[in-house]
Amino acid sequence: MTFFLQMLVTGIFIGSIYALVALGFVLIYKSSDAINFAQGEFLLIGTYVCLTLVASYNVPFFAALILTLIFSMLLGFAVERFVLRPFIGEPVISMIMATIGLSSVLAGFVHIFWGHETRVYPQIFPEEVVKFGTVQIAPVYLWSMVIVIALLIIFTLFFKYSRLGIAMRATADDQQAAQSMGISVKTIFAVSWAIAAIVSAVGGVLLGNINGVNSSLSLIGLKVLPVAILGGLDSIPGAIIGGVIIGVIESMTGGYLDPLVGGGLKEVMPFVVLVFILMIKPYGLFGKKEIERV
Amino acid sequence: MKNPFVMDCGEFRVNYKQDMALYKIPRVRMRVLAMVAFFFIFPLLFSDYVVSIAILCGIAAIGAIGLNILTGFTGQISIGVGAFLGVGGYASAILTMKMGLSFWVAMPMAGIITAIIGALFGIPSLRLKGLYLAIATLAAQVIILFVISRWDSLTGGTAGMVLSRPSIFGYTLYSETSFYYLMLIILVFTTIFSLNLFRSRVGRAFIAVRDRDIAAEVMGINLFKYKLIAFTVSSFFVGIAGALLGHYTMIVSPELYSIFISVEFLAMILVGGLGSVFGSIYGAIFITLLPVLLRTIVEGLSVIFPELYGLFSAFKEVIFGAVIILFLIYEPEGIAKMWKNIKDYFKLWPFSY
Numbered sequence: 349m350t351f352f353l354q355m356l357v358t359g360i361f362i363g364s365i366y367a368l369v370a371l372g373f374v375l376i377y378k379s380s381d382a383i384n385f386a387q388g389e390f391l392l393i394g395t396y397v398c399l400t401l402v403a404s405y406n407v408p409f410f411a412a413l414i415l416t417l418i419f420s421m422l423l424g425f426a427v428e429r430f431v432l433r434p435f436i437g438e439p440v441i442s443m444i445m446a447t448i449g450l451s452s453v454l455a456g457f458v459h460i461f462w463g464h465e466t467r468v469y470p471q472i473f474p475e476e477v478v479k480f481g482t483v484q485i486a487p488v489y490l491w492s493m494v495i496v497i498a499l500l501i502i503f504t505l506f507f508k509y510s511r512l513g514i515a516m517r518a519t520a521d522d523q524q525a526a527q528s529m530g531i532s533v534k535t536i537f538a539v540s541w542a543i544a545a546i547v548s549a550v551g552g553v554l555l556g557n558i559n560g561v562n563s564s565l566s567l568i569g570l571k572v573l574p575v576a577i578l579g580g581l582d583s584i585p586g587a588i589i590g591g592v593i594i595g596v597i598e599s600m601t602g603g604y605l606d607p608l609v610g611g612g613l614k615e616v617m618p619f620v621v622l623v624f625i626l627m628i629k630p631y632g633l634f635g636k637k638e639i640e641r642v
Numbered sequence: 643m644k645n646p647f648v649m650d651c652g653e654f655r656v657n658y659k660q661d662m663a664l665y666k667i668p669r670v671r672m673r674v675l676a677m678v679a680f681f682f683i684f685p686l687l688f689s690d691y692v693v694s695i696a697i698l699c700g701i702a703a704i705g706a707i708g709l710n711i712l713t714g715f716t717g718q719i720s721i722g723v724g725a726f727l728g729v730g731g732y733a734s735a736i737l738t739m740k741m742g743l744s745f746w747v748a749m750p751m752a753g754i755i756t757a758i759i760g761a762l763f764g765i766p767s768l769r770l771k772g773l774y775l776a777i778a779t780l781a782a783q784v785i786i787l788f789v790i791s792r793w794d795s796l797t798g799g800t801a802g803m804v805l806s807r808p809s810i811f812g813y814t815l816y817s818e819t820s821f822y823y824l825m826l827i828i829l830v831f832t833t834i835f836s837l838n839l840f841r842s843r844v845g846r847a848f849i850a851v852r853d854r855d856i857a858a859e860v861m862g863i864n865l866f867k868y869k870l871i872a873f874t875v876s877s878f879f880v881g882i883a884g885a886l887l888g889h890y891t892m893i894v895s896p897e898l899y900s901i902f903i904s905v906e907f908l909a910m911i912l913v914g915g916l917g918s919v920f921g922s923i924y925g926a927i928f929i930t931l932l933p934v935l936l937r938t939i940v941e942g943l944s945v946i947f948p949e950l951y952g953l954f955s956a957f958k959e960v961i962f963g964a965v966i967i968l969f970l971i972y973e974p975e976g977i978a979k980m981w982k983n984i985k986d987y988f989k990l991w992p993f994s995y
Contacts, residue, residue: 453963
């Protein structure tokens with residue numbers, strides 16, 4: 349029972365980070381009907397920038413985090429302006445290939461600047477584990493959870509009350525109507541790419557603190573795809589719930605099934621779930637049932 | 643008319659038969675034959691290194707034509723080619739090394755096995771399209787690779803398997819030249835098959851499905867049937883390419899068939915030209931030569947900047963991604979369209995229209 353609870357709790361904590369990264373997918377899909385296959389590289393770049401600031405320039409962690417977020421925002425703006433803007437209204441395959449090409453370019457730059465070997469964050473969060481009854485949790489997980497929840501609350505308020513947030517929701521709903529009401533759709537796209545880059549960077553920094561940083565961290569970008577699909581590609585609550593579900597499934601698979609097959613199933617399970625969702629409920633749990641059926 | 647160097651001026655077609663002809667102008671036949679003849683004497687003119695690159699280009703071209711049938715002509719985006727290449731390679735490896743079949747039986751069977759598995763993963767295409775189908779094929783890629791790397795008793799797990807070169811009449815194709823001819827014959831067959839496919843009823847149905855699936859269905863095209871045929875035919879050629887590649891490099895192992903290979907193949911058909919058979923070949927050659935050229939450049943520059951050499955793989959990634967993005971922005975129809983523009987220019991010269 350302790351083992352089960354331990355797996356459950358770990359799954360929920362990891363899942364909350366997935367939820368954050370999935371939020372990036374959802375935002376971009378909502379505003380511009382595109383999937384960003386370069387999400388993993390956004391995450392990687394954010395992680396490395398923060399690591400460099402902390403480790404090489406001895407910037408305090410939270411200041412480094414803020415600087416990283418500003419950097420990610422600029423990166424998001426730049427990417428939208430120079431790579432994605434020509435593809436507004438182009439066929440799906442152009443959009444998919446453009447973001448795949450982008451991911452290759454970004455990964456290349458990461459390798460040029462930071463190389464391939466794994467690096468570890470200096471100790472930022474306290475080390476001794478916190479105990480809840482029989483379940484043990486490393487503080488880094490708790491802190492991740494706090495940061496994730498704070499960000500999700502900020503974004504929820506942002507979308508609900510700020511002018512820009514409302515404009516973004518309007519654009520997601522109906523681009524033409526939004527434009528005729530005087531909303532600049534281009535600005536909205538740029539902002540959604542910037543936010544997507546920011547949330548990925550935070551997710552990356554947290555995951556980097558848990559597992560260390562190397563270039564394979566960008567694979568999270570692909571792993572979060574099932575999360576976004578499960579929750580529904582255009583639903584923010586969906587991303588959160590999807591993240592927790594996938595996190596728990598992954599953690600449970602790692603705990604109970606991996607010893608039976610000799611490991612590795614943990615990484616594949618989200619994709620198996622993905623296939624089933626696509627077959628049964630392609631628009632996910634909370635997505636708009638708008639996708640074109642054949 | 644008899645002078646092969648005279649340019650074509652205008653195309654005068656008065657019936658459907660002429661419009662459907664493979665060679666729209668009789669003189670083209672001579673040029674095509676001359677080109678095929680050149681490729682047959684190619685290994686006699688160049689060194690083994692050049693021939694080995696040509697073999698890789700050719701094998702990639704077979705796979706790219708396969709993918710183009712599915713993605714370029716039928717409009718079903720697939721990010722799972724890498725895994726299907728692996729299925730072809732492993733099927734051939736298992737059939738020849740474990741079951742002792744001859745390569746000449748194993749290769750077509752590897753194609754058929756890949757076709758069956760491809761069709762299986764094509765079933766979601768009934769319900770999904772566009773982005774969602776792309777994600778489903780991505781899932782297929784991950785799952786197939788997992789099965790390959792875990793099914794130790796059949797595939798040798800992460801260590802992979804060793805293959806042998808095919809042999810014919812007691813002569814084993816160890817030399818680059820002999821394998822080149824094997825590749826060339828299959829490539830020519832694949833090209834002719836797919837060129838003819840798109841002159842036939844099935845091929846035209848594929849194009850109709852791509853262009854407007856609902857209209858195609860209204861016109862009596864059974865969407866599911868044709869999508870499934872597209873997945874089958876496409877996977878067959880990808881499987882053949884995988885088997886050839888396996889026997890050429892003489893090794894199959896899971897990391898050779900990663901998502902990156904799928905992306906590379908997508909880049910090939912994109913850079914070459916979606917929905918163009920010859921475009922697939924141009925694209926395959928371009929993408930295969932890209933790292934080779936880049937390596938030469940980096941080697942040249944590393945005389946001045948020695949640290950450059952260590953960054954080669956990173957540069958490769960940057961250039962590769964940049965090529966995809968630039969082609970998408972400036973010439974979405976690929977090299978095939980660029981080549982056509984050049985031909986049109988000379989056809990019309992000295993007039994600009």
